[in-house]
Amino acid sequence: MPSRALRIGVVGLGRAFGLMLPTFLQDPRVQLVAATDPGAMPCQQFERDFGVRCSADAKALCDNPEVDVVFIASPHQFHAEHAVTALQSGKHVWVEKPMALTLAECSAMVDAARRANRLLMVGHSHSFDAPILLTAQLIQSGQFGAVRMLHALQYTDFLYRARRPEELKTAQGGGVIFSQGAHQVDVCRLLCGGLVRQVQAHCGVWDASRPTEGAYSALLRFEGGAFASLTYSGYGLFDSNDWMGNVGELGHDLNGLPKAKNRRLQIQRQGEPDAVALEAHLKAQRNYGGEGWSGMQGIKPAAHHQHFGPLIVSCDLADLRPTPKGIAVHGIDGTSMIELPPPIVPRVEVIDELYGAIVKGQALLHSGEWARATLEASLAILQASQTESRVNAFQYQVSPACELGSLSL
Numbered sequence: 234m235p236s237r238a239l240r241i242g243v244v245g246l247g248r249a250f251g252l253m254l255p256t257f258l259q260d261p262r263v264q265l266v267a268a269t270d271p272g273a274m275p276c277q278q279f280e281r282d283f284g285v286r287c288s289a290d291a292k293a294l295c296d297n298p299e300v301d302v303v304f305i306a307s308p309h310q311f312h313a314e315h316a317v318t319a320l321q322s323g324k325h326v327w328v329e330k331p332m333a334l335t336l337a338e339c340s341a342m343v344d345a346a347r348r349a350n351r352l353l354m355v356g357h358s359h360s361f362d363a364p365i366l367l368t369a370q371l372i373q374s375g376q377f378g379a380v381r382m383l384h385a386l387q388y389t390d391f392l393y394r395a396r397r398p399e400e401l402k403t404a405q406g407g408g409v410i411f412s413q414g415a416h417q418v419d420v421c422r423l424l425c426g427g428l429v430r431q432v433q434a435h436c437g438v439w440d441a442s443r444p445t446e447g448a449y450s451a452l453l454r455f456e457g458g459a460f461a462s463l464t465y466s467g468y469g470l471f472d473s474n475d476w477m478g479n480v481g482e483l484g485h486d487l488n489g490l491p492k493a494k495n496r497r498l499q500i501q502r503q504g505e506p507d508a509v510a511l512e513a514h515l516k517a518q519r520n521y522g523g524e525g526w527s528g529m530q531g532i533k534p535a536a537h538h539q540h541f542g543p544l545i546v547s548c549d550l551a552d553l554r555p556t557p558k559g560i561a562v563h564g565i566d567g568t569s570m571i572e573l574p575p576p577i578v579p580r581v582e583v584i585d586e587l588y589g590a591i592v593k594g595q596a597l598l599h600s601g602e603w604a605r606a607t608l609e610a611s612l613a614i615l616q617a618s619q620t621e622s623r624v625n626a627f628q629y630q631v632s633p634a635c636e637l638g639s640l641s642l
């Protein structure tokens with residue numbers, strides 16, 4: 234049980250790493266000690282910022298005795314391989330969402346963690362957000378009666394952000410089901426008890442130049458009868474942050490920032506030679522160490538909690554609306570607001586859970602088993618849409634494995 238900070242080795246220094254960097258810099262419970270990435274620029278930046286040589290590859294990083302936890306932020310298709318390598322090297326693993334591309338890969342990861350007696354945590358997903366955790370705690374307390382219905386909606390320009398080629402190919406984990414369903418399904422499972430029993434869905438592939446799912450509407454039924462509608466558009470010209478008080482997904486006030494429409498116009502250069510390579514380059518350029526990286530000084534504190542769009546969950550005695558500032562409770566006696574103090578460290582909930590599990594021996598909420606169930610439900614959305622039928626067979630659904638009241642907020 235280390236009393237010192239957990240020493241983190243990072244596999245993949247791209248966008249996901251850039252999003253966690255403010256947390257790494259501000260939370261004394263974690264320390265960055267190693268990294269690996271095939272890109273020269275992010276490695277050079279890491280070496281300058283943290284004064285350590287980057288490892289040659291994931292295997293070398295996993296063999297580094299200085300590393301306690303391997304944070305896997307490489308593209309989806311590498312998650313399983315990198316996680317199993319790290320677990321077999323005796324490291325704890327924290328892997329980005331989605332856990333992997335297939336249920337077989339997820340099971341291999343879960344099995345490797347069991348065999349190695351090491352921890353496997355999956356995230357960040359927006360079900361870590363404090364307003365979602367508090368809403369789940371309120372539901373689990375029983376004070377508002379049974380949960381009956383949930384609606385979640387998110388409109389973004391996901392499909393028109395600069396992408397690697399595989400992010401636009403469903404078979405390789407591209408499209409909004411794998412990347413964004415991993416948030417929305419996870420949030421919805423947490424609030425509705427976890428056990429998905431039926432899925433109906435339609436997915437939209439509307440732009441032949443970006444031939445993967447850019448939108449979906451799904452209806453999930455849960456054990457106990459609660460049902461949830463989940464809608465996501467990555468083709469959005471509307472930006473659903475407008476319905477969250479103009480607070481962005483990362484908790485920043487959005488005054489004056491460019492809207493989705495501008496980025497869509499930027500990316501529509503598909504006729505150009507080398508457009509695919511150019512686009513991947515554009516993505517890397519904006520990442521950690523790239524020419525467009527604004528540096529550590531460009532990291533701005535967020536005034537509000539992170540979120541994943543408008544959401545309302547109906548219980549017998551109240552409709553609950555998590556917001557970036559707290560929970561709006563629309564109850565029988567009127568509406569009240571349970572305010573949450575603004576976050577001091579962004580995404581601190583992720584470190585709370587990781588540190589709580591490794592150092593204090595607490596049960597993980599976002600375990601491999603939990604994330605496998607989220608992938609199973611996400612894959613069911615694809616299947617239900619492709620086959621135009623209901624999916625009723627689920628093998629891996631689990632309830633939250635810990636008392637939510639025990640999670641610190």
Ligand SMILES: NC(=O)c1ccc[n+]([C@@H]2O[C@H](COP(=O)([O-])OP(=O)(O)OC[C@H]3O[C@@H](n4cnc5c(N)ncnc54)[C@H](O)[C@@H]3O)[C@@H](O)[C@H]2O)c1
Pocket residue numbers: 244245246247248249250252269270271272275291306307308309311329330331356357358397412516520
């Ligand atoms: N939780 C979140 O908010 C969030 C946000 C963005 C991405 N993600 C997840 O993070 C993962 C990466 O996505 P991204 O948008 O950061 O992609 P990205 O392309 O921005 O970054 C991926 C990085 O991994 C590196 N990489 C590629 N192959 C590698 C290998 N074999 N070993 C080590 N590094 C390798 C790339 O060079 C790149 O720097 C995805 O699974 C994605 O779903 C999560």
